[in-house]
Amino acid sequence: MAEEVKVFGAWGSPFSRRVELALQLKGVQYEYIEEDVHKNKSPLLLKYNPVHKKVPVLLHNGKPIAESLVILEYIEETWKGNPILPEDPYDRAMARFWAKFIDEKCLPAIWKAGWSPESEREKPVEEACECLKTLESALGGKRFFGGDKVGMVDIAANFIGYWLRLIQEVTGMELLSAEKFPELFKWTDEFVSCSVVKGSLPPRDKLLAFFKARIAETMD
Amino acid sequence: MAVVKLFGAWTSPYFYRVIWALKLKGIPYECIEEDLLNKSPLLLQYNPVHKKIPVLVHDGKPICESTIIPQYIEEIWPQPSLLPSDPYERAMARFWIKFADDKLILLALSPSISKMYRASGEEQEKAVKYILEMLETMEDHGLIGGKKFFGGDKISMVDMAFGAVAHWLGVIEDAAGLKIFEAHKFPRLQSWIQNFKEVPIIKENLTDRDKMFALLKRRREMLLASK
Numbered sequence: 287m288a289e290e291v292k293v294f295g296a297w298g299s300p301f302s303r304r305v306e307l308a309l310q311l312k313g314v315q316y317e318y319i320e321e322d323v324h325k326n327k328s329p330l331l332l333k334y335n336p337v338h339k340k341v342p343v344l345l346h347n348g349k350p351i352a353e354s355l356v357i358l359e360y361i362e363e364t365w366k367g368n369p370i371l372p373e374d375p376y377d378r379a380m381a382r383f384w385a386k387f388i389d390e391k392c393l394p395a396i397w398k399a400g401w402s403p404e405s406e407r408e409k410p411v412e413e414a415c416e417c418l419k420t421l422e423s424a425l426g427g428k429r430f431f432g433g434d435k436v437g438m439v440d441i442a443a444n445f446i447g448y449w450l451r452l453i454q455e456v457t458g459m460e461l462l463s464a465e466k467f468p469e470l471f472k473w474t475d476e477f478v479s480c481s482v483v484k485g486s487l488p489p490r491d492k493l494l495a496f497f498k499a500r501i502a503e504t505m506d
Numbered sequence: 507m508a509v510v511k512l513f514g515a516w517t518s519p520y521f522y523r524v525i526w527a528l529k530l531k532g533i534p535y536e537c538i539e540e541d542l543l544n545k546s547p548l549l550l551q552y553n554p555v556h557k558k559i560p561v562l563v564h565d566g567k568p569i570c571e572s573t574i575i576p577q578y579i580e581e582i583w584p585q586p587s588l589l590p591s592d593p594y595e596r597a598m599a600r601f602w603i604k605f606a607d608d609k610l611i612l613l614a615l616s617p618s619i620s621k622m623y624r625a626s627g628e629e630q631e632k633a634v635k636y637i638l639e640m641l642e643t644m645e646d647h648g649l650i651g652g653k654k655f656f657g658g659d660k661i662s663m664v665d666m667a668f669g670a671v672a673h674w675l676g677v678i679e680d681a682a683g684l685k686i687f688e689a690h691k692f693p694r695l696q697s698w699i700q701n702f703k704e705v706p707i708i709k710e711n712l713t714d715r716d717k718m719f720a721l722l723k724r725r726r727e728m729l730l731a732s733k
Contacts, residue, residue: 336647337605337643337647346594349594351594351597351598351601352601353600353601353604355604356597356600356601356604357597359596359597359600360593360594360596360597360600363593363596364593375578375581375582376564376567376569376578378577378578378581379569379574379575379577379578382571382574382577383555383569383570383571383574386571386574387555420555
């Protein structure tokens with residue numbers, strides 16, 4: 287029986303891109319369904335994720351899974367090629383720790399700093415920098431968080447690897463720079479140059495336009 | 507044999523998530539009680555990022571986060587298993603574990619977090635509404651099908667992740683003079699709470715209710731008096 291894999295996502299969402307990246311890294315064929323998450327979520331999405339009503343949702347042979355990190359673990363367990371988690375249980379625990387840290391601490395801090403009006407930016411930026419500094423320590427001189435290859439933590443950090451620099455361009459906020467975080471900055475270059483990653487990222491111009499529009503909206 | 511140490515605090519449902527996992531699997535461990543207002547240098551060394559309990563130290567290596575530690579324990583000591591074996595069911599388990607983690611922050615007893623018994627008026631109302639929404643989701647989506655536990659017939663990490671609802675919520679309600687959980691409105695949850703607390707390891711390993719009530723009541727009085 288042919289396997290049916292579908293991804294319900296949003297083109298600009300780092301969370302749904304995480305799922306696509308993991309599937310692409312493992313060479314899994316899937317059908318992508320774009321959701322209009324701002325104005326018009328489909329009945330199917332609401333049926334498949336009734337608790338949160340969000341993207342991404344992975345549908346595998348008719349069964350839905352929500353929450354991007356939960357989906358990544360499922361993908362890892364289901365398609366064994368190109369593992370995204372280490373084999374050693376302790377290293378796996380550390381990978382899960384950092385992925386959780388990114389979602390619970392880093393992303394909210396960065397988001398807050400990015401969208402704060404310039405006059406109120408100092409403290410949020412400071413807090414976001416603390417997060418980035420801590421995250422940088424997890425690299426420990428490696429090329430990727432996963433070692434020689436992109437792993438779960440790299441995938442979870444996709445927002446920092448790509449979206450953040452575009453937000454910085456648009457808002458003028460400087461958070462991640464080569465001077466302040468040389469290792470993490472270098473990682474962002476490694477991450478986006480990776481061929482599979484490159485193919486999983488939203489188009490630069492479209493994302494820039496989206497952020498600019500968002501800023502214009504908040505100014506009104 | 508490698509030594510297992512667990513840093514925790516008697517009031518914390520997060521700490522108990524790990525105790526239950528260790529005890530259900532029959533893993534011997536040494537418990538180190540932390541004074542959360544005066545954390546030990548060792549704890550800060552083992553969890554420099556969050557500086558929180560619980561921390562499991564296995565063979566000298568620290569593992570943090572009460573939902574990550576049981577997964578580590580499961581991988582090192584697979585039997586008896588606390589996660590389903592089917593990958594889809596495991597994904598469902600992880601989904602609910604994450605939900606528990608995200609929503610139960612309001613039941614955390616650390617002084618800086620819990621708005622339920624600390625606040626009054628509008629702030630407390632908001633907290634209560636938030637908890638009610640969580641309970642409704644658990645009732646309507648987590649426990650459909652009349653399951654005994656979140657994962658079916660056997661207790662699993664999901665039940666342990668929701669432990670705060672089964673035991674701590676009631677004490678907080680009493681200390682704050684609130685009634686949030688009404689059994690007749692949440693029949694499935696009510697059954698689940700009974701099933702959960704009847705499991706011998708759980709029954710024998712719950713924080714002392716009276717001791718905790720006294721502590722919370724004292725704290726709440728102090729906090730309200732200082733406003």
